[in-house]
Amino acid sequence: MALDKPIGRIAIVGTGVIGASWSAFYLARGFDVVATDPAPNAEAHLRSYVDEAWPLLTGVGLSDGASRDRLTFTTSLHDAVSAADFVQENGPERPDFKMKLFADIDAATPVDSIIASSSSGITPSVMQTNCVHPERVLVGHPFNPPHVIPLVEVVGGGKTSDEAVRRAMAFYAAVGKKAIRLNKELPGHVANRLQSALYREVLYLIEQGVLSVADADDAVSYGPGLRWGVMGPSLQWHLGGGEGGIKHFMDHLLPGMVQMWKILGTPNVTPELQRTLADGVTREAAGRSVDQLAEAENETLVGLLRLRAQQELRPQHV
Numbered sequence: 126m127a128l129d130k131p132i133g134r135i136a137i138v139g140t141g142v143i144g145a146s147w148s149a150f151y152l153a154r155g156f157d158v159v160a161t162d163p164a165p166n167a168e169a170h171l172r173s174y175v176d177e178a179w180p181l182l183t184g185v186g187l188s189d190g191a192s193r194d195r196l197t198f199t200t201s202l203h204d205a206v207s208a209a210d211f212v213q214e215n216g217p218e219r220p221d222f223k224m225k226l227f228a229d230i231d232a233a234t235p236v237d238s239i240i241a242s243s244s245s246g247i248t249p250s251v252m253q254t255n256c257v258h259p260e261r262v263l264v265g266h267p268f269n270p271p272h273v274i275p276l277v278e279v280v281g282g283g284k285t286s287d288e289a290v291r292r293a294m295a296f297y298a299a300v301g302k303k304a305i306r307l308n309k310e311l312p313g314h315v316a317n318r319l320q321s322a323l324y325r326e327v328l329y330l331i332e333q334g335v336l337s338v339a340d341a342d343d344a345v346s347y348g349p350g351l352r353w354g355v356m357g358p359s360l361q362w363h364l365g366g367g368e369g370g371i372k373h374f375m376d377h378l379l380p381g382m383v384q385m386w387k388i389l390g391t392p393n394v395t396p397e398l399q400r401t402l403a404d405g406v407t408r409e410a411a412g413r414s415v416d417q418l419a420e421a422e423n424e425t426l427v428g429l430l431r432l433r434a435q436q437e438l439r440p441q442h443v
């Protein structure tokens with residue numbers, strides 16, 4: 126596989142929640158996008174999603190040549206991928222389904238093209254099981270929605286070449302994503318495991334009657350979550366250690382944290398807990414639709430990312 130093969134044409138396989146968002150993102154970055162999905166109304170849904178996302182993406186800044194006219198839709202998987210330089214797969218999250226889908230994609234995609242899956246939890250080794258050219262199959266897991274959130278987790282399977290992983294990392298970085306490389310594959314990759322670890326404790330605290338759903342949300346989003354949107358947890362503890370930084374944190378605060386791990390909880394996800402959760406979230410949403418909440422969140426996130434970018438552009442000396 127040539128490391129320098131230019132990427133100009135992206136195939137999007139599956140245009141549901143994630144595939145539609147990826148399509149909007151790649152169009153905004155100036156690519157030709159060919160999308161496929163067998164669902165009835167998939168094309169209309171995709172085009173309306175892209176239209177709704179376009180003002181936000183325009184505000185962020187479109188790349189040269191970016192145009193919604195460069196979106197093509199086909200119901201033929203073969204036609205979608207046969208001339209693609211990079212495939213971003215977003216089909217249903219079932220191992221047996223992905224194994225078959227990847228065999229079909231692999232058979233139709235040029236051998237020197239990358240095939241990346243958005244899968245949230247299935248490992249690439251599983252997906253490449255029945256591929257004839259598994260060396261270019263990997264996971265490029267985005268965070269929802271990919272047209273706003275920069276993170277992409279890149280991980281190869283047992284048969285993926287190092288070159289393919291490096292090429293995917295370089296591609297994602299070049300289009301403005303924050304790509305991180307996982308050195309080992311594991312179910313749930315990394316970011317979802319982190320989310321899951323925190324959410325287990327959130328549900329435990331709600332189950333135990335310590336917090337309402339809204340207060341648990343505030344405890345994260347007005348506290349540590351605000352800071353995690355600026356710096357990750359380890360760098361945060363460097364600040365938490367004061368002048369002594371991370372070394373002082375390790376002497377002073379880490380031992381208490383290690384003790385705390387022994388008393389963290391695991392909730393029983395009973396129908397009652399689920400009712401409490403659903404009622405609490407409905408009250409928090411206060412009549413706003415999922416689309417309205419997502420739009421408000423996306424606008425806030427774009428503002429935060431802009432601030433972060435300005436900060437990163439400043440000279441690093443004091």
Ligand SMILES: NC(=O)c1ccc[n+]([C@@H]2O[C@H](COP(=O)([O-])OP(=O)(O)OC[C@H]3O[C@@H](n4cnc5c(N)ncnc54)[C@H](O)[C@@H]3O)[C@@H](O)[C@H]2O)c1
Pocket residue numbers: 138139140141142143144161162163164167202214215216217218226243244245246266267268269
């Ligand atoms: N929803 C999230 O928050 C999220 C975040 C990151 C990654 N992901 C991953 O992205 C993938 C898609 O998830 P989603 O939430 O968009 O699901 P979704 O159900 O919204 O979309 C899946 C789409 O795949 C289509 N599809 C079914 N069979 C197909 C086929 N043979 N070829 C092409 N398309 C086909 C369906 O019609 C549907 O539109 C999953 O692997 C999931 O784990 C989801």
